[in-house]
Amino acid sequence: MVLLPDLSLGQYSLVYNVISFTIATMGAAFLFFVFAQNRVAPRYRMSMLVSALVVAIAAYHYYRIFQSWQAAFMMDTTSGMYVASGQPFNDAYRYVDWLLTVPLLVVELVLVLALSRDLQAKMITKLTVAATLMIILGYPGEVASYIDTPTRAFWGTLSTIPFLYILYVLWKELGKALEQQPPRVRVLIRNARLLLLATWGFYPIVYMAPFFGIYGAESQMVFQVGYSISDILSKAGFGLLIYVTACAKSEADGWSQS
Amino acid sequence: MVLLPDLSLGQYSLVYNVISFTIATMGAAFLFFVFAQNRVAPRYRMSMLVSALVVAIAAYHYYRIFQSWQAAFMMDTTSGMYVASGQPFNDAYRYVDWLLTVPLLVVELVLVLALSRDLQAKMITKLTVAATLMIILGYPGEVASYIDTPTRAFWGTLSTIPFLYILYVLWKELGKALEQQPPRVRVLIRNARLLLLATWGFYPIVYMAPFFGIYGAESQMVFQVGYSISDILSKAGFGLLIYVTACAKSEADGWSQS
Numbered sequence: 001m002v003l004l005p006d007l008s009l010g011q012y013s014l015v016y017n018v019i020s021f022t023i024a025t026m027g028a029a030f031l032f033f034v035f036a037q038n039r040v041a042p043r044y045r046m047s048m049l050v051s052a053l054v055v056a057i058a059a060y061h062y063y064r065i066f067q068s069w070q071a072a073f074m075m076d077t078t079s080g081m082y083v084a085s086g087q088p089f090n091d092a093y094r095y096v097d098w099l100l101t102v103p104l105l106v107v108e109l110v111l112v113l114a115l116s117r118d119l120q121a122k123m124i125t126k127l128t129v130a131a132t133l134m135i136i137l138g139y140p141g142e143v144a145s146y147i148d149t150p151t152r153a154f155w156g157t158l159s160t161i162p163f164l165y166i167l168y169v170l171w172k173e174l175g176k177a178l179e180q181q182p183p184r185v186r187v188l189i190r191n192a193r194l195l196l197l198a199t200w201g202f203y204p205i206v207y208m209a210p211f212f213g214i215y216g217a218e219s220q221m222v223f224q225v226g227y228s229i230s231d232i233l234s235k236a237g238f239g240l241l242i243y244v245t246a247c248a249k250s251e252a253d254g255w256s257q258s
Numbered sequence: 259m260v261l262l263p264d265l266s267l268g269q270y271s272l273v274y275n276v277i278s279f280t281i282a283t284m285g286a287a288f289l290f291f292v293f294a295q296n297r298v299a300p301r302y303r304m305s306m307l308v309s310a311l312v313v314a315i316a317a318y319h320y321y322r323i324f325q326s327w328q329a330a331f332m333m334d335t336t337s338g339m340y341v342a343s344g345q346p347f348n349d350a351y352r353y354v355d356w357l358l359t360v361p362l363l364v365v366e367l368v369l370v371l372a373l374s375r376d377l378q379a380k381m382i383t384k385l386t387v388a389a390t391l392m393i394i395l396g397y398p399g400e401v402a403s404y405i406d407t408p409t410r411a412f413w414g415t416l417s418t419i420p421f422l423y424i425l426y427v428l429w430k431e432l433g434k435a436l437e438q439q440p441p442r443v444r445v446l447i448r449n450a451r452l453l454l455l456a457t458w459g460f461y462p463i464v465y466m467a468p469f470f471g472i473y474g475a476e477s478q479m480v481f482q483v484g485y486s487i488s489d490i491l492s493k494a495g496f497g498l499l500i501y502v503t504a505c506a507k508s509e510a511d512g513w514s515q516s
Contacts, residue, residue: 053286053290057285090271096279
């Protein structure tokens with residue numbers, strides 16, 4: 001559970017506005033991925049549909065986070081500060097979101113390559129199982145008390161094992177499959193892979209922050225803003241890269257929109 | 259009515275997050291079934307439309323259950339526990355949901371086979387009437403007091419008769435129709451049928467739990483989580499199997515997306 005600090009009007013509003021900005025971005029990305037589907041060849045449309053689902057799920061959860069943020073604080077008119085209302089701020093919505101979206105993100109990445117049916121099925125099974133395990137194993141540590149370092153470290157370490165396995169599959173096995181792709185597609189998929197690594201890397205930093213004594217007022221604010229930016233890049237931004245890849249592949253196939 | 263135990267923050271949050279997760283999953287499944295329709299041949303689209311209706315109805319009811327769960331509890335600041343607020347937790351939303359979705363689930367299963375018009379109409383009539391009776395007959399036992407074992411047992415037994423009839427139709431009569439299907443479709447439909455049996459099997463277990471003296475705090479929590487997982491598998495998971503079946507049938511028909 002998140003310790004709720006007293007926040008100034010500016011601090012409270014910054015998080016509030018960033019969360020609302022994220023809802024708007026995810027919603028707009030959803031519309032884009034739905035309506036831009038017919039701009040790529042039919043075989044790449046499933047990966048865009050999955051991108052659309054990811055940002056729709058994220059929009060829903062950011063709406064819930066927004067409501068939870070509003071309910072968790074109230075204005076204390078004597079001090080002019082926002083103070084805890086007594087209702088908990090349910091940060092676990094993020095976990096619930098990842099449980100659905102993280103496996104889907106690896107699915108989009110594999111689908112856009114249009115590999116052979118066998119290789120695709122194998123790759124998707126490996127990556128989704130590992131991604132689901134990674135999220136589930138992180139949860140008990142995340143909901144543990146901020147001062148219970150051993151519990152946090154234990155689950156965090158367990159959750160790192162599937163994460164390393166995902167990196168292995170993406171770099172080693174997917175890397176091999178990339179050799180058969182057109183040069184432009186290779187570059188785009190490498191970028192998409194790096195974007196995943198960079199944005200997913202923010203989550204363990206927040207997870208480990210309490211180890212360094214960081215769990216106070218400003219840090220919580222930074223985490224909320226950081227999570228939002230990370231989610232926008234890893235979901236809407238990543239989906240956009242997948243869309244550009246699908247366009248490049250459609251072009252390489254000689255397909256054009258009639 | 260459900261006896262409301264005192265719940266720790268962790269217990270309360272687990273049910274709360276699982277219910278929210280279910281809303282997100284059903285919503286995402288709805289979007290998928292709507293937008294993936296044009297990936298299968300026109301004659302199989304009706305079964306996907308029915309899948310979409312099922313998960314949309316479920317998303318609505320889970321939203322209601324979410325609100326009811328929130329209203330039924332309040333944080334007791336002295337003990338730090340969630341205690342009954344005095345408002346009842348309306349578990350009957352689940353029944354209302356099943357009354358609509360259970361008949362529709364058997365409809366999707368029959369529709370995707372694209373049987374002759376006569377056989378299809380007969381099969382749908384038998385299965386929907388039996389499914390509706392099964393739900394209606396279970397209701398009086400479900401809302402009976404937890405200690406009124408005779409009433410519960412009486413309605414439970416009555417409700418089992420149409421359930422056994424459904425199993426007979428699915429295994430005996432549908433089994434015969436399956437012989438004319440391509441091998442891959444036969445496997446998929448058999449899996450879908452087993453998924454229905456396995457997930458529907460969870461409901462009678464919860465129904466009969468009071469017979470064994472199980473109606474306390476933790477058990478209620480287990481039931482809510484169990485119901486949610488069962489519903490996700492039997493609605494979104496089942497619909498996904500129906501979609502894969504529709505893809506296999508479209509391919510067997512020589513249809514491809516233009």
